[in-house]
Amino acid sequence: MSTAASSLPDFTGCTIEEHYKLSEVIGSGSFGVVYKALDTREASDSPSRHRAVKIISKAGRTPAQLDIIRREVALHSIVAAHANIITIHDAFDDDEHFYLILDYCPGGDLFSYITEGVYWGKDGEELARSAFLSLVDGMQHCHEHKIAHRDLKPENILASKDGSKVFLADFGLATRERMIKEHGSGTALYMAPECHGRLNGFQPYDTRAADVWALGIILVNMLTGRNPWEQASMRDAHFADFLGEKADFFRESFPQLSKGVCEVLAEVLEFRPERRMSLRKLREAVVSLESFFCNEGEEESVTDTTTTITTATTDESFESLDTSDGPPTLSSDGDEDEDESPLVTPAGTNSAKPKNMETEKVDWKTGSTAQLLMARHRLEEQFGNGFY
Numbered sequence: 001m002s003t004a005a006s007s008l009p010d011f012t013g014c015t016i017e018e019h020y021k022l023s024e025v026i027g028s029g030s031f032g033v034v035y036k037a038l039d040t041r042e043a044s045d046s047p048s049r050h051r052a053v054k055i056i057s058k059a060g061r062t063p064a065q066l067d068i069i070r071r072e073v074a075l076h077s078i079v080a081a082h083a084n085i086i087t088i089h090d091a092f093d094d095d096e097h098f099y100l101i102l103d104y105c106p107g108g109d110l111f112s113y114i115t116e117g118v119y120w121g122k123d124g125e126e127l128a129r130s131a132f133l134s135l136v137d138g139m140q141h142c143h144e145h146k147i148a149h150r151d152l153k154p155e156n157i158l159a160s161k162d163g164s165k166v167f168l169a170d171f172g173l174a175t176r177e178r179m180i181k182e183h184g185s186g187t188a189l190y191m192a193p194e195c196h197g198r199l200n201g202f203q204p205y206d207t208r209a210a211d212v213w214a215l216g217i218i219l220v221n222m223l224t225g226r227n228p229w230e231q232a233s234m235r236d237a238h239f240a241d242f243l244g245e246k247a248d249f250f251r252e253s254f255p256q257l258s259k260g261v262c263e264v265l266a267e268v269l270e271f272r273p274e275r276r277m278s279l280r281k282l283r284e285a286v287v288s289l290e291s292f293f294c295n296e297g298e299e300e301s302v303t304d305t306t307t308t309i310t311t312a313t314t315d316e317s318f319e320s321l322d323t324s325d326g327p328p329t330l331s332s333d334g335d336e337d338e339d340e341s342p343l344v345t346p347a348g349t350n351s352a353k354p355k356n357m358e359t360e361k362v363d364w365k366t367g368s369t370a371q372l373l374m375a376r377h378r379l380e381e382q383f384g385n386g387f388y
Helices: 003-007 063-079 110-116 121-143 209-224 238-245 245-253 259-268 279-288 296-302 370-383
Strands: 020-028 034-038 050-057 088-093 097-103 155-160 164-168
Touching: 020 050, 034 097, 063 088, 063 097, 110 155, 110 209, 121 164, 121 209, 121 279, 209 259, 209 279, 238 245, 245 259, 259 279
Parallel strands: none
Antiparallel strands: 020 034, 034 050, 050 097, 088 097, 155 164
């Protein structure tokens, strides 16, 4: 159990606000516990009878921290009407706790579906396509309302019973600020390089471009059951290798993936946020792909190894995957995205910085391994000597 679950009283069997009867714990995080509940006002056959109730303790929180919880409720409420975002039906508090009344999602979270392998191979790829497109649609709705989620990960995404649709949840780190200088917030596996800070000189970064990066990592999770690296940092050997390999990195690390989807991943996981694929183009790309997976002959041309996938992280362990039939290369068009990035690329350079802001020099003294030196050389080739 998490700290929140162990520190909060057990509300099982309790009724709150006179009509929400809590039956069992269905989720727990660092700051709250989620219960399945019955709304006793609804008929027994009503789809609205079941709700999820998130309970967050106020104990030990500063006024600023309590305001953050209120902000979560406010931002979630702004976008909650979308079909791929969990609806927040009510929110109230007492002297000790906050209570959020949410849609009950019997399918559980996306993480469970990923670990069960329901999206792997040809049998699951149309399910994966449908689920991922619904995730992109939910995220697009947030961005259209000027809200960045900032903590996208499978555990914060709920799924329908058949796994074909997903729903955004947990807006605890969400913001309406386009540029932010708050580094290190979120979950390291899904954070873009600029969110960690070191590689962009701890400058403000585009929160919505960071959401797009997280979607790329989630797509890798869904199709392979793996993480490509532990964090987008020069201290991570897999990420350092990726910086110079791009699409080849995914083809070599995950040989069951098609060339087309590897090229999409390379554009979504673009190091420079102002050149990262937009949500609109990402949706078009996923729709256009004939398949996420390559056939056996195509896989053999990429690697001489077996179809057993070597994990790209040190602490993840899933079953090996078989490959499936697969597809063409995807080329993204050159249209300008309607949602202009607030980043600019100064004349004579290849790296972007926020408009009207000076960029600090990046400290490269993070290690001395051959991997780090190779990655530095690749960055110099791609972005110029002045990058670091």
